[in-house]
Amino acid sequence: MLSNRIKELEASPIRRLNPYAAEARKNGKKIYPLNIGQPDIKTPNEYKSAIENYEEKVLSYADSKGIPELINSFVEYYEKHNMNFTKDDIIITNGGSEALLFAFLALFDLGDNVLMPEPYYANYNSFMHIAGVNVTPITTKAEDDFALPSKEDILKLVTPKTKAILITNPSNPTGKVYSKEEIYLIKEVALEKNLYIIADEVYREFVYDGLEFTSFAHIEEINDNVVIIDSISKRYSACGSRIGCIASKNKELMANMLKLAQSRLSVATLEQIGAANLVNVDENYLKEVNDEYRNRRDVLYNSLQKMNGVICNNPQGAFYVIAKLPVKDAEKFAIWLLTDFHINNETVLITPAESFYATEGLGRDEVRISYCTNVEALTKAMYLLEEALKVYPDKK
Numbered sequence: 001m002l003s004n005r006i007k008e009l010e011a012s013p014i015r016r017l018n019p020y021a022a023e024a025r026k027n028g029k030k031i032y033p034l035n036i037g038q039p040d041i042k043t044p045n046e047y048k049s050a051i052e053n054y055e056e057k058v059l060s061y062a063d064s065k066g067i068p069e070l071i072n073s074f075v076e077y078y079e080k081h082n083m084n085f086t087k088d089d090i091i092i093t094n095g096g097s098e099a100l101l102f103a104f105l106a107l108f109d110l111g112d113n114v115l116m117p118e119p120y121y122a123n124y125n126s127f128m129h130i131a132g133v134n135v136t137p138i139t140t141k142a143e144d145d146f147a148l149p150s151k152e153d154i155l156k157l158v159t160p161k162t163k164a165i166l167i168t169n170p171s172n173p174t175g176k177v178y179s180k181e182e183i184y185l186i187k188e189v190a191l192e193k194n195l196y197i198i199a200d201e202v203y204r205e206f207v208y209d210g211l212e213f214t215s216f217a218h219i220e221e222i223n224d225n226v227v228i229i230d231s232i233s234k235r236y237s238a239c240g241s242r243i244g245c246i247a248s249k250n251k252e253l254m255a256n257m258l259k260l261a262q263s264r265l266s267v268a269t270l271e272q273i274g275a276a277n278l279v280n281v282d283e284n285y286l287k288e289v290n291d292e293y294r295n296r297r298d299v300l301y302n303s304l305q306k307m308n309g310v311i312c313n314n315p316q317g318a319f320y321v322i323a324k325l326p327v328k329d330a331e332k333f334a335i336w337l338l339t340d341f342h343i344n345n346e347t348v349l350i351t352p353a354e355s356f357y358a359t360e361g362l363g364r365d366e367v368r369i370s371y372c373t374n375v376e377a378l379t380k381a382m383y384l385l386e387e388a389l390k391v392y393p394d395k396k
């Protein structure tokens with residue numbers, strides 16, 4: 001018998017449609033994948049060149065905390081963002097994903113509760129499930145630009161079991177960038193109720209329209225409460241490197257977190273060598289990448305705006321949008337796109353958004369669309385989506 005824990009763990013909703021996509025591809029269809037956050041931007045050469053120059057004869061384990069060069073490169077990076085972390089405040093992880101898992105395991109006991117705005121990154125459900133944590137959603141809506149409710153309304157959701165608030169900023173899946181006021185509002189709730197703040201800031205660079213990004217690490221008053229989740233996956237289009245980190249000024253937490261890092265021995269040595277050299281990437285790289293995504297965002301948003309019955313807000317960060325479609329069930333529509341629809345043997349892959357909500361029934365007519373792909377592909381994909389919606393039989 002397998003454990004109930006594993007049997008009850010849900011398959012990733014972001015990848016759940018993959019078998020349909022595989023079947024469609026087998027049947028010769030070309031698919032524009034707007035379902036995952038896999039950028040098509042070139043990874044900077046600095047990554048590979050550092051690995052190529054590696055000369056050690058033995059590929060040994062690295063320190064469980066991470067190699068000093070990489071930790072120092074994060075310190076340097078944080079300095080540039082006015083985030084005051086020293087090398088003792090950082091543990092290198094296998095992507096932001098492992099940082100999240102460690103945070104859940106280190107902060108929560110079975111049956112504890114985490115508060116987080118919904119819709120939220122669906123993989124949080126897996127980490128919560130593994131750690132035995134329940135979620136209380138702070139519901140946010142496209143029609144309010146996914147703004148947080150008032151402090152009073154958030155305080156009402158806190159129970160004796162609530163240990164932490166998780167904020168993804170900028171947000172996957174909504175593209176929301178939290179204002180300084182909203183960040184301070186969360187800070188006040190955390191101080192008043194003595195809660196940790198898990199700040200998933202893996203999309204820190206992807207903020208558009210001149211908006212200011214406020215990190216929880218900018219607020220000294222809550223140093224001990226804050227755990228930053230970070231990753232180079234999206235920043236440097238290095239998803240396959242699996243390099244991320246967890247950063248916190250809370251010494252007790254970091255000392256205990258290290259035990260988790262030690263249990264898995266270390267993160268891949270060569271990947272850390274490559275990642276450490278990314279501090280030497282020209283500063284224009286991130287600026288150019290930011291311009292590129294903003295441009296893609298404009299293409300996507302303008303196309304969606306023109307489609308009959310489609311409602312979405314203009315996302316200001318990350319590279320996703322939540323769109324309400326004029327269909328009864330977005331999952332059925334997403335499957336239909338793969339099984340029944342095509343124009344000249346081409347179709348689109350999008351993610352049904354229901355799994356990004358904890359509240360039953362929300363998001364059933366919504367999808368998450370990622371704009372990680374180039375403008376040409378995105379334009380084509382939007383044309384296909386518009387035509388598909390015109391002929392889809394199960395509309396609202």
Ligand SMILES: Cc1ncc(COP(=O)(O)O)c(C=O)c1O
Binds near residue numbers: 097098200239
């Ligand atoms: C909000 C958010 N956090 C964390 C991650 C984890 O990414 P990785 O494990 O590649 O660093 C992702 C990936 O899409 C994400 O969207």
